[in-house]
Amino acid sequence: MNIEAVKSIYLFEMNRARxxxxxxxxxxxxxxxxxxxxxxxxIGSRITEVDGISYGSFIVPGLIMLSVLTQSIANASFxxxxxxxxxxxxxxxxxxxxxxxxxxxxxGAAATKSLILGLIxxxxxHLFVPMHIAHPFWMxxxxxxxxxxFSLFGFIIGIWADGFEKLQIIPxxxxxxxxxxxxTFYSIxxxxxxxxxxxxxxxxxxxxxxxxxxxxxxxDVNVGLSLFMITFFLAACVALIWWIFxxxxxxxx
Amino acid sequence: MLQKDTNQSVIQVExxxxxxxxxFTALKxxxxxxxxxxxxALLGPNGAGKTTLISIICGITNPTSGRVLVKGKxxxxxxxxxxxxxxxxxxxxxxxxxxxxxxxxSFTRGLFGKKPNPAFIEKILKQLSLWDKKDNKIMTLSGxxxxxVLIAKALSHEPEILFLDEPTAGVDVELRKxxxxxxxxxxxxxxxxxxxxxxxxxxxxxxxRIGIINKGELILVEEKATLMQKLGKKQLxxxxxxPLKQIPKALADFDLELADDxxxxxxxxxxxAKQTGITALLSKLGxxxxxxxxxxxxxxxxxxxxxxxxxxxx
Numbered sequence: 001m002n003i004e005a006v007k008s009i010y011l012f013e014m015n016r017a018r019x020x021x022x023x024x025x026x027x028x029x030x031x032x033x034x035x036x037x038x039x040x041x042x043i044g045s046r047i048t049e050v051d052g053i054s055y056g057s058f059i060v061p062g063l064i065m066l067s068v069l070t071q072s073i074a075n076a077s078f079x080x081x082x083x084x085x086x087x088x089x090x091x092x093x094x095x096x097x098x099x100x101x102x103x104x105x106x107x108g109a110a111a112t113k114s115l116i117l118g119l120i121x122x123x124x125x126h127l128f129v130p131m132h133i134a135h136p137f138w139m140x141x142x143x144x145x146x147x148x149x150f151s152l153f154g155f156i157i158g159i160w161a162d163g164f165e166k167l168q169i170i171p172x173x174x175x176x177x178x179x180x181x182x183x184t185f186y187s188i189x190x191x192x193x194x195x196x197x198x199x200x201x202x203x204x205x206x207x208x209x210x211x212x213x214x215x216x217x218x219x220d221v222n223v224g225l226s227l228f229m230i231t232f233f234l235a236a237c238v239a240l241i242w243w244i245f246x247x248x249x250x251x252x253x
Numbered sequence: 254m255l256q257k258d259t260n261q262s263v264i265q266v267e268x269x270x271x272x273x274x275x276x277f278t279a280l281k282x283x284x285x286x287x288x289x290x291x292x293x294a295l296l297g298p299n300g301a302g303k304t305t306l307i308s309i310i311c312g313i314t315n316p317t318s319g320r321v322l323v324k325g326k327x328x329x330x331x332x333x334x335x336x337x338x339x340x341x342x343x344x345x346x347x348x349x350x351x352x353x354x355x356x357x358x359s360f361t362r363g364l365f366g367k368k369p370n371p372a373f374i375e376k377i378l379k380q381l382s383l384w385d386k387k388d389n390k391i392m393t394l395s396g397x398x399x400x401x402v403l404i405a406k407a408l409s410h411e412p413e414i415l416f417l418d419e420p421t422a423g424v425d426v427e428l429r430k431x432x433x434x435x436x437x438x439x440x441x442x443x444x445x446x447x448x449x450x451x452x453x454x455x456x457x458x459x460x461x462r463i464g465i466i467n468k469g470e471l472i473l474v475e476e477k478a479t480l481m482q483k484l485g486k487k488q489l490x491x492x493x494x495x496p497l498k499q500i501p502k503a504l505a506d507f508d509l510e511l512a513d514d515x516x517x518x519x520x521x522x523x524x525x526a527k528q529t530g531i532t533a534l535l536s537k538l539g540x541x542x543x544x545x546x547x548x549x550x551x552x553x554x555x556x557x558x559x560x561x562x563x564x565x566x567x
Contacts, residue, residue, distance in 0.1 A: 002333070008363030012356075019351070087347030091406065094311040095364040096336040 005097040009105025010112075013079050017113050024075070025117060028067045032121045035063050036128040039185055050187050051218050056129035060122070061212040062184030068118045068143065069150050069179055069204070073171050076110035076154030081161050099245030103155065110151035111144075118143050132215070138223075139214035145230050146207055152237035159244055178204045183212075188220035203229060261289040263414060263445045264310065269319035271305050271469075279305040281469045282319065287414075292436065292446045294460035294477075296453065296559055302469040303449040304344060307416050311341045323414070337365055340412030344419040344449075346399045350392035354383055357391060358405045365410035377405050380435065397424045404435070415439060417448040421455060433459055453559055467563050480558065482524065487552050489520040489531060491538075491545040501541050507534050518545070524552070 017024040039059055047055040083089040092102060125131055133139050161167040182204030188196055199205050200221070210226025213219035219226065243249070264287035271280040280302045287293050297303050308314035310321050312332060321328045323335035349357050358374055378384045381401040386394060391402060400420070407415060417436070421429040429452075436446055436459060450456055456463055457477070464474045473480070496515035507530060508521045522529045538545070 002366045004363045004366045004368060008360050012360050015356070016351075086349065087343075087345055088349055090311075090313055090341070090343050090347060091361055091364060093313045094336060094339065094341050095361075096333040096366055097364065098333075 002095075002097050002101050005095060006101050006105045006108070009092075009102065010109045013075075013106060013109030014112065016079075017075070017109075024071075024113060025120060028071055028117055029120055029124055032063050032067055033124060033128075035059070035066075036125065041128070050190070051216075053216050053218070054129065057131060058187075058212075058216070059185050060125045060129065060131060061215050062182075062208050063125070064118050064121050064143070065146065065182075065204070065208050065211055066179050066184050067121055068114045068146055069175060069207075070171060071117050072110055072114040072147050072150035073154035073157060073175060075113050076107055076151040077158035077161065077167055077171075079106045079110055080155055080158035081167055084158070099241070102245075103152070103241055107148065107151045107155050110154060111147040114147040114151065115144060118147070134217045135214040139211065142207070142211040142214055142226075142230070145234065146211070149230060149234040149237060152234065152241060156237060156240055156244065159249070178202050179208075183208045183220055187218075203233060206230065262286045263289040263324055264447075265322040266306070266310070267320050267322070269306070269309060269321060270317045271302075271309060271314065272317045279469050280309075280316075283466075283469075283471050285464065285471060285474060287445060287447060288462075290440065290443050290445055291461040292440055292448065292459050293462050293464065294456035295447065295449045295464045295466060296456055297449070297466035298563055301466045303466055304418055305469075306466070307341070307418055307447070307449065311339055311416060312336055333366075337410070338413045339416065340407035340410065340414070341416045342400075342403045342407045342418060342420050344422065346396060346403065348391045348399055348402060351390055353388050353390055354378065354394075354402055354405070355387040357402065358409045361406040362409040365412075367410045373411070374405075374409060377408050381405050382431070397428045400424055400428070404432070408439075412444065414445045414447070417446065419449055419451065421450070421452060429455075465559060465562055473562060481552075486521055486557075487524050487529075487550055489522065489534075490549050490551070491518040491520070492516065492547040493518055494544040494546055497543070501543070503541050504534070504537055507537075518543075 036056065036059075039055075041056070043055075049055065050058045083092060122131070157167065157170050181199065182202050183199070184204075188199050188205060188209070191199060206221055206226040206229035209220040210223055210230065213223050213226070264285075266283050266285040269280055269283040269285075270278070272278050283302075283306060295303050295306070305314060309316045310323070310328065312328060312335075323338055326334050328335045349360075352360070355374065355378070358378065359369060359371075362374065363369065375384065378387055381404060383398065383401050383405060386398060391399060394402065404417075404420070415436075420436075421432055424432070433455070436448070440446055448455070448459070460477050462474065463477050463480055465472050490512075493516055497511060497518065498515055500509050500511060500518075510519050510521075511517070512519055520531070520534055522531065
């Protein structure tokens with residue numbers, strides 16, 4: 001294994017985040033703080049509790065997922081798209097690195113950034129609402145799995161995209177609505193029965209539900225099913241990336 | 254320093270073909286051997302297939318047929334071993350605009366599996382007159398400086414084989430000469446160099462062997478000296494005292510043409526022939542009472558040879 005190459009890609013990407021600290025970390029933290037003010041304090045003060053948990057605390061796992069999902073996709077897709085856009089992808093393709101090592105470098109860096117962001121948002125949440133994490137191990141497991149899975153998904157988008165518009169289209173038109181409709185700000189049980197059924201087709205519901213369970217031991221769907229769904233999505237992304245590198249889709253003539 | 258052995262092949266290209274959908278054939282069964290330690294110049298007009306050939310050898314493009322061996326190892330099944338030996342300076346100025354010179358050159362070294370070596374990077378940057386720019390962002394550099402950065406990146410992992418795809422395109426004469434000196438220096442250390450160029454004088458100046466590619470076909474591979482000798486023609490120009498309207502019938506056996514409104518008579522002859530025919534021509538000119546003020550000879554350049562060969566195959 002070309003450890004030096006993985007290290008180089010990883011550190012290169014992490015340095016890019018350091019250079020764009022405001023965009024990478026500060027901006028999502030400010031957005032999340034605004035969500036706490038609007039939903040937690042302003043609107044949340046009129047909603048007493050959800051399943052025995054104060055509304056401000058209830059939305060914390062969903063807000064972390066919202067940022068982690070969108071930032072994982074944004075970081076990973078931009079990370080691989082930018083070399084394609086500038087043409088510097090030539091040196092990645094001509095280097096003695098395997099596709100696994102390329103993915104490890106780019107996705108590893110994107111997932112790390114999202115993980116750091118998720119933990120910063122969690123720390124920020126402590127400033128606004130009282131927090132207790134019932135299952136820290138599972139909380140970290142869900143967080144890490146989500147970071148990796150959606151960074152892989154972002155990597156796929158970055159390879160597929162042949163312009164900045166395409167780079168934005170899936171996160172804006174698909175991911176953001178799925179996250180907002182995935183129980184970020186509410187419990188699925190609060191919906192009418194028909195919409196509860198419809199929500200079960202939204203994969204984000206399983207992520208938010210499992211993650212929320214690790215905080216409050218309450219979930220919209222079975223925790224095992226949540227874990228299975230995220231693992232399934234992870235496997236699907238890995239399979240798609242394997243196919244991309246095997247065929248050279250959008251990266252090699 | 255690498256051992257220089259010009260008889261040993263370092264790259265073998267066997268029946269290499271590349272077709273782009275729907276039916277554009279970029280390369281047609283290319284067979285080529287690059288010898289260790291040589292400078293090989295690949296010439297060809299735009300779209301001839303030069304960059305495609307290089308891209309396949311370097312792993313950027315997949316071949317449709319055939320195979321490439323680098324030091325006896327297949328570039329696909331043994332890609333780690335083969336790519337580690339190769340450095341590539343691409344044709345386009347593709348750089349990370351927001352990175353510093355130092356960061357991007359160090360990045361390439363790591364990408365090729367080499368441990369950090371600041372002293373070596375410093376040496377390269379100094380060789381390429383980039384040392385005082387090491388902390389500058391690439392976007393602030395001139396085109397020529399960016400070209401140097403690309404060379405520094407290609408050299409950062411100490412390759413044994415260096416591909417230079419149009420290395421001096423768009424750089425000034427001084428920088429071009431600096432690069433030639435650098436390439437020669439690299440060759441002296443045993444690095445094999447393959448360059449594509451539009452500047453025929455570059456190939457004429459530097460190459461040991463020359464390959465000419467046109468429409469995806471390698472139409473000629475030859476030692477430069479042999480090529481110049483084999484295909485080179487010489488011309489004798491005679492500046493006449495009185496202009497001629499046409500070439501006299503008595504001189505019909507000679508390959509003559511009139512130029513400069515009949516003031517100049519040009520005789521083209523083969524340098525490899527047993528007799529050049531100059532003595533006979535001068536004698537016949539005397540017989541025909543055609544007098545001349547001055548004479549000069551000139552040899553056809555590689556450019557003439559190249560243009561003629563490409564014309565013949567078109």
